[in-house]
Amino acid sequence: MQKKLQIDLSTLLASLWLCLMLLTAVTAPLIAPHDITAMDLRHRLSPPFGFGGTVVHLFGSDDLGRDVASRLYYSIRTSLLIAFGATVISVLVGTAIGFIAAYFKGIVEHFLLLLIDVQASLPFLIVALAMLAFFGNSLPLFVALMGLYGWERNARLARGLALAAGSQGYAGATRQLGAHPLRIYLRHILPNSAATLLVAATVTFPEIILVESGLSFLGLGVQPPMTSLGVMVGTGREYITRAPWMLLAPSIVIVLTAVAVSVLGDYLRDKLDPTLT
Amino acid sequence: MTLLQLEKVSRRYPIGNTVFGSRKSLTAVDQVSLEVKKGQTTGVVGESGCGKSTTGRLALGLEQADSGHVLFEGKELAASGTREWRLRRQRMQLVYQDTLAALDRRMTVGDLIAEPLVIHEIGDRPSRRQRVLDLLQAVGLGEHHRALYPHQLSGGQRQRVVLARALAPSPSLLVCDEPVSALDVSVQAQIVNLLVDLQQDLGLGILFISHDLRVVRHVSDRIVVMYLGQVVEDGRADAVIDQPLHPYTQALVSAMPRLPGGFDHYLPLPGEPPSPTERPSGCPFHPRCDRAKDICRQTPPELLTLGPERRVACHLVSNP
Numbered sequence: 246m247q248k249k250l251q252i253d254l255s256t257l258l259a260s261l262w263l264c265l266m267l268l269t270a271v272t273a274p275l276i277a278p279h280d281i282t283a284m285d286l287r288h289r290l291s292p293p294f295g296f297g298g299t300v301v302h303l304f305g306s307d308d309l310g311r312d313v314a315s316r317l318y319y320s321i322r323t324s325l326l327i328a329f330g331a332t333v334i335s336v337l338v339g340t341a342i343g344f345i346a347a348y349f350k351g352i353v354e355h356f357l358l359l360l361i362d363v364q365a366s367l368p369f370l371i372v373a374l375a376m377l378a379f380f381g382n383s384l385p386l387f388v389a390l391m392g393l394y395g396w397e398r399n400a401r402l403a404r405g406l407a408l409a410a411g412s413q414g415y416a417g418a419t420r421q422l423g424a425h426p427l428r429i430y431l432r433h434i435l436p437n438s439a440a441t442l443l444v445a446a447t448v449t450f451p452e453i454i455l456v457e458s459g460l461s462f463l464g465l466g467v468q469p470p471m472t473s474l475g476v477m478v479g480t481g482r483e484y485i486t487r488a489p490w491m492l493l494a495p496s497i498v499i500v501l502t503a504v505a506v507s508v509l510g511d512y513l514r515d516k517l518d519p520t521l522t
Numbered sequence: 523m524t525l526l527q528l529e530k531v532s533r534r535y536p537i538g539n540t541v542f543g544s545r546k547s548l549t550a551v552d553q554v555s556l557e558v559k560k561g562q563t564t565g566v567v568g569e570s571g572c573g574k575s576t577t578g579r580l581a582l583g584l585e586q587a588d589s590g591h592v593l594f595e596g597k598e599l600a601a602s603g604t605r606e607w608r609l610r611r612q613r614m615q616l617v618y619q620d621t622l623a624a625l626d627r628r629m630t631v632g633d634l635i636a637e638p639l640v641i642h643e644i645g646d647r648p649s650r651r652q653r654v655l656d657l658l659q660a661v662g663l664g665e666h667h668r669a670l671y672p673h674q675l676s677g678g679q680r681q682r683v684v685l686a687r688a689l690a691p692s693p694s695l696l697v698c699d700e701p702v703s704a705l706d707v708s709v710q711a712q713i714v715n716l717l718v719d720l721q722q723d724l725g726l727g728i729l730f731i732s733h734d735l736r737v738v739r740h741v742s743d744r745i746v747v748m749y750l751g752q753v754v755e756d757g758r759a760d761a762v763i764d765q766p767l768h769p770y771t772q773a774l775v776s777a778m779p780r781l782p783g784g785f786d787h788y789l790p791l792p793g794e795p796p797s798p799t800e801r802p803s804g805c806p807f808h809p810r811c812d813r814a815k816d817i818c819r820q821t822p823p824e825l826l827t828l829g830p831e832r833r834v835a836c837h838l839v840s841n842p
Contacts, residue, residue: 414623421584422638422687423611426603436628 256512259505266502270322277315278303282470285310290488305490307480316472317494323473324499327388328453334392335453336446339399340438344430346400347407357400364397369456377465387457387466394456395449402445406438440517447510451503458499474499524596525695525727526558526614531580531590533573537799548798550576552751553590555825558695563721563728565742565759567735567774569795573751574731578697581729582614583607594695612642615688619700621680625672631658631683632668638690657686660723662716678709682716689720697729702737714741735778739763744831747771750798750806753825757832767834769811805837813838 252260269276279285285306293305293313304313346357364372376390410416410433419429454474460466461475462482469476474495481492533551551573558564558581566574579585580592583599592599594614600606615638618624625634635654639645645653655665661682672680681701688696698717702710714737721728732738738745738759745762747755747770755768766772776789793810796802805823808814817837825835 414618414620415626417584418616418618418624419626419637421582421611421616422641422691423608424637424641425608428641433626433628437626 252512255508259508259512262501262505263509266321266325266498266505269318270325273318273322277312277318279312279315281311281316281319281472283311285312290484290491292488293490296490304494305488307488307491308484313477313491313494316477317498320472320474320477320495321498323384323467323471324454324457324475325502327384327391327457327467327473328450330388331391331394331453331457332446332450334389335395335449336399336442338392339396340403340435340442342396343400343403343405344407344434347404347411348426348430354404361397361400364393369394370459373456373460374465377460382465382468384467384471391453391457394453399442399445399449403438403442406441407434410434410437440514443517444510444514447506447513450506451499454499454503458495523560524557525560525594526581526729527591527593528554528556528577528581529591529593530555531577531587531592533576533580533585534588546799549751549801550798551580551587554580554748554751554753555590556746556753556756558727558729559743560694560727561721561725562743563730563741565730565732565738565745566748567732567738567745568748570733571795571798572748573798574733574748575699576751577748578616578699578729578731582616582697583610584616609642612638612644612691613693614695614697615691615693617681617688617696617698617701618684619703621677621684621704622672624684625680625687627672629671630668631663631670631672631675634672634683635686635690638687642691644691653690654686657690660689660720661686662712676709677705678712681705681709681713685713685716685720689724692724693726695727695729697731699731700733701730703732703734710737717741735763735774747774750795750801752806752835753833754807754836755834756825757829757834761832767828767839768807768836769813769838770807805835817841 285302287310288299288302288306289310290308291299291302291306294303302312302314304317306312307316342357346354372393373390380386407430416429416433419433457466457473458475458478461473462479464479467473467476477495478492481488481495484491530553531551532549532553534547534549537546537548554573554577556564556566566577568574576585580587583592583602586602594610600610629637632654635657636650639650639653644650654668658664658667663679663682663686667675667679672683675683701717702713705713717728718741720726728741730738730741742759745757745759746753747762747768749770755762755766755771762771763775766775773789773791776787779785780787791810796806796809802809804820805811805814805818808818811818815837821837823835823837823840825833826840827833828839
């Protein structure tokens with residue numbers, strides 16, 4: 246049976262936007278007109294082109310005369326890298342822990358559930374602050390730290406899905422065929438849980454962008470001279486009345502990307518379910 | 523030749539509050555003995571909750587018996603989940619009632635039927651493909667069903683897929699747990715006849731669990747009647763149906779419509795089956811038996827062997 250490829254408008258726009266973001270992230274060094282640290286003191290706080298600014302600084306420039314467009318492209322690159330890497334870590338770790346808890350039961354499950362509860366009861370920002378203060382800051386460490394964000398939710402979800410699947414016939418039926426538990430989990434329970442986990446990931450992804458922005462805004466995330474969407478929002482805050490483009494450009498990117506990922510996640514969930522045609 | 527033998531198998535489940543108060547247990551299966559011979563069918567009948575499904579799961583080693591022995595092809599079953607137990611799965615398979623739940627909805631029919639072959643590393647890719655085609659044909663499906671998903675099939679077709687999947691590793695024993703209860707009567711007949719045909723072709727031993735005496739009589743060589751986790755009567759199928767000895771079996775048989783007369787013979791049983799947590803003293807059936815005597819209320823009856831293939835647990839038969 247041939248499925249008709251139907252994409253509604255919002256999904257189409259969301260995927261176009263995400264493609265644009267990915268393209269920007271990949272080609273940032275090629276399309277950025279200026280170096281992200283290059284200062285142009287004659288054009289400080291220059292508004293975007295079309296609002297009284299010059300073509301030299303398409304999206305305007307910031308308080309040091311640095312090009313907002315160039316900084317934005319590099320920020321998208323950094324933020325997407327962090328968000329993508331951290332989401333993958335969060336979902337993988339969470340799913341693994343959830344499945345392990347569901348499989349072993351008994352004391353292992355209790356221990357893992359305890360761990361989940363501890364993580365859930367600690368505000369993530371506090372944990373992040375403590376870890377950053379303790380270990381210092383570097384990009385790989387920061388990605389790993391962000392990967393801890395939301396793992397407990399994914400673990401709970403994965404455990405619940407595995408338990409539900411286990412009580413359903415197909416897991417028992419496969420076990421009865423003589424399959425190794427690993428096969429049951431990887432070939433049956435995981436694909437059947439994938440849709441839900443994927444949607445959870447699309448929720449985690451924008452949240453990580455936001456947390457990263459928050460931490461960078463506080464000066465604890467991405468450190469200058471590197472830039473990220475959060476760093477840009479953080480510096481733009483002081484000039485919100487005089488130069489709103491400094492804040493608006495990264496903010497719009499954050500909002501649209503978060504929405505686009507959610508919309509796409511919804512679409513994928515429906516597509517991955519063979520019973521919904 | 524005896525394929526499967528259950529010897530005084532019992533299964534108890536702990537119930538109730540385990541922290542405060544005493545720990546009670548529910549005896550789902552109590553001292554059940556039965557056997558399945560090669561190429562023959564043993565039917566297990568009884569009301570829901572009488573322990574017939576648990577008996578099936580015990581026979582397959584999916585549940586561990588608290589006491590008694592389960593012998594398959596002369597050997598005791600290994601503990602569930604061990605490698606040895608997994609290897610044994612090739613030889614004994616379960617056919618399910620709820621086919622939609624038992625089939626992974628993300629896999630095509632072809633993949634589902636091939637899965638046992640993959641698990642047990644039987645054959646290579648082309649030979650598995652051929653085997654799937656043969657199996658589809660054997661259960662009355664066609665090649666075009668291979669690419670379909672379970673939810674695209676009808677109930678009867680799904681039951682055929684479950685059957686094909688169970689037959690894939692060439693088992694010698696099938697445990698059919700209410701295989702036709704969820705189907706229309708016309709489809710029931712097709713599946714039951716298919717099962718009988720396959721049994722003749724492949725020499726399978728079948729443990730057929732059902733609450734439907736009509737179906738059980740049609741497929742079985744022997745019938746075991748269970749009540750509240752115990753075997754109350756056991757014998758050749760025609761003997762049990764034509765001359766039921768236990769009052770419970772008599773009531774069950776009377777509930778089968780007949781031509782001529784319909785339900786004229788029907789002996790309705792008063793009351794509900796008692797809860798397995800509160801077993802009546804004496805014979806478990808005495809509260810519903812209209813011929814119960816004092817001894818029935820006090821002493822549980824022994825399972826009495828009346829002939830080479832006939833057993834019954836009733837005081838009325840042992841000392842009338």
